[in-house]
Amino acid sequence: MKGPQERYDVNLFKPKKGYMRDEVRIILLILVGWGGATFGFQFLLRLLGDARGESLLTLRTFFTLPFHFWFTGQFLPLWFILLCVIFNIYIDRLTESHSRRRDKSYD
Amino acid sequence: MTKDPVSVWPLVIVVGVLIAFVMAGLRAKAREGADYGFGGRYIGRIGGGAAIASNWMSAASFLGMAGLLYLQGYFALAYVIGWTGGYVLLLVLMSGQIRRFGKYTTPDFVGDRYASPAARLIAAIVSITISIIYCVAQFKGIGMVFAWLMGSDYTTGLLVGGGAVVSYVVICGMLGVARNQQMQYFVLIVSFIVPLMFLAYRLGYFWLIPQFGYGEGVQDLAREFRIDFASPFASGSLFQWCALCFTLMVGTAGLPHVLSRFYVLPNIRDARWSLVWGLFFIALIYWSAPAYAVFARLFEARGGMVHDPAVAAKMADIVVLKAAVMGGLPVWVVGILAAGAVSAAFFTVAGLLMTGAASFSHDIYYRLINPRASEARKMAIAKGSSLALAGIIMLLAVNPPALIAEITAVAFALAGNTIFPVFLMGIWWGRANRQGAIAGMLTGIVITFSAPLLGGVVPVVAEIFPVTASALCGAPIVIAVMIAVSLMTPPPPEEMRRFLAEKVHGHLD
Numbered sequence: 125m126k127g128p129q130e131r132y133d134v135n136l137f138k139p140k141k142g143y144m145r146d147e148v149r150i151i152l153l154i155l156v157g158w159g160g161a162t163f164g165f166q167f168l169l170r171l172l173g174d175a176r177g178e179s180l181l182t183l184r185t186f187f188t189l190p191f192h193f194w195f196t197g198q199f200l201p202l203w204f205i206l207l208c209v210i211f212n213i214y215i216d217r218l219t220e221s222h223s224r225r226r227d228k229s230y231d
Numbered sequence: 232m233t234k235d236p237v238s239v240w241p242l243v244i245v246v247g248v249l250i251a252f253v254m255a256g257l258r259a260k261a262r263e264g265a266d267y268g269f270g271g272r273y274i275g276r277i278g279g280g281a282a283i284a285s286n287w288m289s290a291a292s293f294l295g296m297a298g299l300l301y302l303q304g305y306f307a308l309a310y311v312i313g314w315t316g317g318y319v320l321l322l323v324l325m326s327g328q329i330r331r332f333g334k335y336t337t338p339d340f341v342g343d344r345y346a347s348p349a350a351r352l353i354a355a356i357v358s359i360t361i362s363i364i365y366c367v368a369q370f371k372g373i374g375m376v377f378a379w380l381m382g383s384d385y386t387t388g389l390l391v392g393g394g395a396v397v398s399y400v401v402i403c404g405m406l407g408v409a410r411n412q413q414m415q416y417f418v419l420i421v422s423f424i425v426p427l428m429f430l431a432y433r434l435g436y437f438w439l440i441p442q443f444g445y446g447e448g449v450q451d452l453a454r455e456f457r458i459d460f461a462s463p464f465a466s467g468s469l470f471q472w473c474a475l476c477f478t479l480m481v482g483t484a485g486l487p488h489v490l491s492r493f494y495v496l497p498n499i500r501d502a503r504w505s506l507v508w509g510l511f512f513i514a515l516i517y518w519s520a521p522a523y524a525v526f527a528r529l530f531e532a533r534g535g536m537v538h539d540p541a542v543a544a545k546m547a548d549i550v551v552l553k554a555a556v557m558g559g560l561p562v563w564v565v566g567i568l569a570a571g572a573v574s575a576a577f578f579t580v581a582g583l584l585m586t587g588a589a590s591f592s593h594d595i596y597y598r599l600i601n602p603r604a605s606e607a608r609k610m611a612i613a614k615g616s617s618l619a620l621a622g623i624i625m626l627l628a629v630n631p632p633a634l635i636a637e638i639t640a641v642a643f644a645l646a647g648n649t650i651f652p653v654f655l656m657g658i659w660w661g662r663a664n665r666q667g668a669i670a671g672m673l674t675g676i677v678i679t680f681s682a683p684l685l686g687g688v689v690p691v692v693a694e695i696f697p698v699t700a701s702a703l704c705g706a707p708i709v710i711a712v713m714i715a716v717s718l719m720t721p722p723p724p725e726e727m728r729r730f731l732a733e734k735v736h737g738h739l740d
Contacts, residue, residue, distance in 0.1 A: 132661060132725065132731070132732040132733075133661055133662075134660060134728070134732050134735075135659070139736075140732070140737065142737070143736075143737070150323075151323045151324065154319065155323065155324075158316060158319045158320070162476065166473060169464075170463075173463065176462075182462070182463060185446075185450075188447050189449060189461070192305075193305060193449065194446070196308045197308050197521055198443070200312050201311065201312070201315040201514040204315050204316050205507060207319050208319060208510060211322060211323055212322075212504055212507060216500065
């Protein structure tokens with residue numbers, strides 16, 4: 125028997141079994157992809173850059189732009205859209221499978 | 232600026248477009264009856280996305296972002312990333328849950344989740360403050376565009392433009408003009424992209440998709456004039472970049488008028504997918520803004536104009552229009568661009584004034600001052616307070632402290648330091664209680680305004696909490712305060728914890 129204390133416990137880092145645990149897993153994965161690409165790339169840029177901030181990442185041209193400018197200005201917004209699409213597809217499936225288990229049409 | 236001529240045709244086009252929106256709104260209202268728009272007709276996922284994007288587009292997106300890119304190059308991409316990446320946070324951490332929670336406005340959510348009128352009051356004050364700061368930036372944009380249109384100084388432009396936007400809000404309110412946000416988005420995107428295509432064509436770059444054609448411009452700038460537009464961290468350090476970017480992201484996920492978008496669509500699934508469409512529509516503008524900045528730099532360099540930094544900063548906020556004029560675009564194209572900028576600012580001001588006024592009349596007047604107020608009384612208070620807000624904003628906008636995008640960023644910092652943490656913890660941690668929320672929001676308010684208040688005395692404060700970028704260090708501190716205070720005080724009512732566990736997170740178990 126769990127006490128009410130535990131039964132109603134909501135915590136991002138201690139998700140309940142079932143839907144919430146699956147949901148939290150994909151949320152954390154997406155957040156890693158979000159933060160890694162955004163801030164990780166800037167760290168890399170700083171790390172590799174010489175005194176004038178130049179490195180392989182800034183000297184190489186990609187789609188007519190310096191690579192780092194292309195990555196931040198054009199690829200990252202696209203990456204965010206991709207992350208959102210992946211999240212939505214996954215949540216759609218998750219909701220459907222859990223709804224079927226519960227025998228109720230999904231929302 | 233006083234010697235500039237009146238731009239007659241652009242002025243005519245701007246006024247014409249605004250009148251057309253009012254007329255179209257009236258026709259739509261006559262056709263569809265009262266339940267048009269908000270929560271009424273089903274508009275589909277793409278339509279919902281266009282509505283999200285149109286709700287989002289403001290003078291900061293339309294004018295301010297290109298202005299900052301023009302001044303700061305790569306560093307200003309933090310705005311592009313911050314204002315798109317925030318939607319990822321919003322989608323994965325909040326969209327489904329706040330919808331299942333079922334509270335429409337920010338003060339409602341905070342008041343109910345934490346069962347506390349005091350927390351509701353703080354959230355309402357914060358929401359209204361955010362509206363005011365956000366609108367000051369819009370008024371600066373309106374003032375600068377009108378000054379340019381009329382060939383007058385900024386103050387005259389602000390008076391005329393501010394008068395116009397207030398009359399627009401009042402007329403729309405009196406006539407009950409329906410807001411067709413899909414049409415608004417369509418007008419905004421066309422008026423932003425078409426002039427850009429013209430400019431790219433003039434310069435001989437790939438004009439069909441100018442978002443990808445401006446790279447040659449960056450190269451030409453570097454080769455012909457040794458202007459390094461793309462140099463990373465030339466205008467700020469890595470920490471400043473990350474702080475600004477993170478602040479804008481959490482601010483996006485905490486802005487009251489963005490959070491309330493999830494109720495317009497009939498179910499969560501459609502709401503989630505329209506958010507993706509919305510993000511795509513927003514990204515279309517943000518992929519284009521750097522192109523305006525690059526083209527403006529290029530025209531200036533080729534025309535032999537070298538502005539000293541003070542002059543450049545003064546005109547940066549209308550650099551989009553300046554680029555169109557310097558590029559020698561046909562006068563009607565410049566007019567369309569100006570009309571897009573003015574519409575973006577007008578729609579944003581209209582939306583925010585209404586939200587702010589509703590918050591005052593419902594959350595402060597009705598809930599706290601006079602709970603027995605009639606609907607008519609509440610309505611009158613809302614109307615009065617929207618005019619009062621407009622007055623305050625106008626006064627603040629007479630002497631704008633910074634660039635449009637920077638002023639807006641302060642509103643994001645405030646949202647990221649107060650509303651984002653109380654929503655995040657309110658949804659994802661059942662133990663968060665009212666004492667924690669109140670302490671957290673107060674801490675957030677202090678942190679947001681610490682740089683201008685204390686930065687002079689304790690310089691390190693201004694470094695850790697830069698006024699436009701305080702949430703990188705601020706939001707974690709606020710969350711820590713919320714956790715500490717919540718654990719030291721009694722848990723929230725069991726009813727609420729059960730509701731969170733069963734309805735918000737356990738709806739399928």
